[in-house]
Amino acid sequence: MFFLQTVAPTGGVTSNEVFDRYPDLVSSIGTDMGAFLPELVLCLGIVWVIFVDLFSKRQDSRRPGWHALGVLGLSLLTLVLGGFPSAEEAGSLFHGMVVRDGFAVFMKLLLTIGTAICVPMVMSHKDLQGRRMGEFYGLLLGSLLGMYMMASARNLLMFFMGIEFASYTSYLLTGYLKGDRKAAEGGVKYVIYGSVASGIMVYGLSILYGLTGSLDVGAVAQALIVTKASPSLLIITALLCFAGFAYKISAFPLHFWAPDVYEGAPMPFTAFLSVVSKAAGFAILIRFVVAFGAPGADGQALTLASGKVLDLDWPQILAVLAMFTMTIGNLAALWQNNFKRLLAYSSIAHAGYLLMGVAAVVPRIGAEGDPGWQPVLFYLVVYLFMNLGAFYIAQIVAARTGTEELPGFAGLGKRAPVLAVGLFLFMISLIGLPPTGGFTGKWQLLKAAWENGLHTLVLVAVTNTVISVYYYARIIKLMFLDQGDGEGYVLPVGQRTAVVLMVVPILWLGLFMDSTVHLIRSLSFAVIG
């Protein structure tokens, strides 16, 4: 990746011209709508699932779920039919508010598939039965819409709105089980921490606006090169902006909300947060980093995202953050007894590995050729399937045993072999061992970091992987070596199929990764310059 395609910054219509040029400005909206179909489907879908819910009985809480799946399928279909825009077709829509390129379509596909996997989990979740679920699906689709914006934003306004859209809906969904104390605690904590993080980010974005007088990422980047703003101010600005992204991907130092929120939220939504939300966070982080690392008018890379500013090395800052993120996540995971909390810390650790991939690429942005985002994207694909799979199996087990604590998994190997083997493979993949996608994914990340000279970071990451074996293997030991009480049970065909469907991609990505790697490498990426 990527075929870089430079898109001209939008005209920046002045207030004197707006009336004269109004017909032109409006006429392009109609053509842009065609490329905006997946988003439009979601907009209508939000209203549709609530409408369906109005006309169904309360006991029939699955019905809006099927409709939500239909909406997601339709959105997926429009995405696929639209195809991956090639480098020539890549461009921006709605006067430079969002971009349309291969990267955006790829991320949207990933986000939609992740959400579509979460919906059946919602439909089969014990605590979400027999209540009105229209709002839940409406909010879930809304959250996805916000993440579409995050994946394709190119205007600072859209950056902020995408993140806020995804966040507000997430706050509400975390506290969806209103009577539950933990859900309320998680929801409130999420709102408070989230607002602070957004506030910090807006502060950074507003400094960018103040320095350059523009909200268009391309125009901002160009203006920063021309005006030669003070480097220390740029570093502070970049860190302030990073707060918002770090929050979405739960990276150090804004990771502390994750365990409480993950524990309080209903299990399917925890899965959604840990995977889909995180992928959207990485999409917007990559978009931001690339925008401000693009070659300037005189061919020199911008200092905000790449290169050295003062004595501070921006890739090194990212590398240190990645180190802290993975170490904190892994060390804290060692002591956890609740499955959701364990996976919360594990997801923080994985954010660290992914951040390592970003740190490895940053120095190469703006240089000729493919900067090499491919390991990060590949790992996101693998992470989607392995983490959602682990949550899916945990939900089935929790429904049977009535507890989300780890001892509930004891003896699972005897009681339900299919579940145990599935979870075993997901754990192997989360550790990063062959023959799973976790191995090939992590290998590529480590390789990229090593080749770009981040040797210390690679050593820390390998050490962390060794640490993580302890807590993942603890679950494997519980399942196969320990005695558990409770009857054995036969899985319904639907659940068994679902587990197999999740395992297949993990093994496929582990054994035959070439086609996926090739697809990711061929994606176009609209660089704004």
Next chain:
Amino acid sequence: MNWEAVVFWAMATLVLVPAFAIVFSRNIVHMAFWLLGTLMGVSGLYLLLGADFLGMTQIFVYIGGINVLLLFGIMLTRSEPVYVRRLAKRPKLAPGLIIGAFTAFTLVSALLGAGWRNVPGEPTETAGILGAFLLSEYILPFEIISVLLLVVLIGAAYIARRGSREGAE
């Protein structure tokens, strides 16, 4: 003194006098009503500067929304008048004066050193330009915000609804 100066001083008085009254008043309902004057005055200043849209938004949002919300909040929570209690101990004067003087100095020096320019020509009306922008260049954020408001409204209605535990409405 031309008419603009007269209107300016009238509006400035309308901002400042109620502002002092809020600080020295003890009844919280009185405070909310005094706030009305301050907000009106600020809106008048905006209008005077030719920011017609901003001035009207100020009235809609702050007077129509926030001030009414304040009064509703008081009305729904307390039945008897609420008085702000004075501190039992006299607060120390010196730190307050120092911080106040420092803030005043910073603000005044910033205002004096800002290098204000006179905008040439008559102020044009802004509402039309803003409307044209919102429906052309900024149509996407404009429409997305409306979807966001809809979704958040649905969520708020869900959270505020009674009888959650059994899923009853």
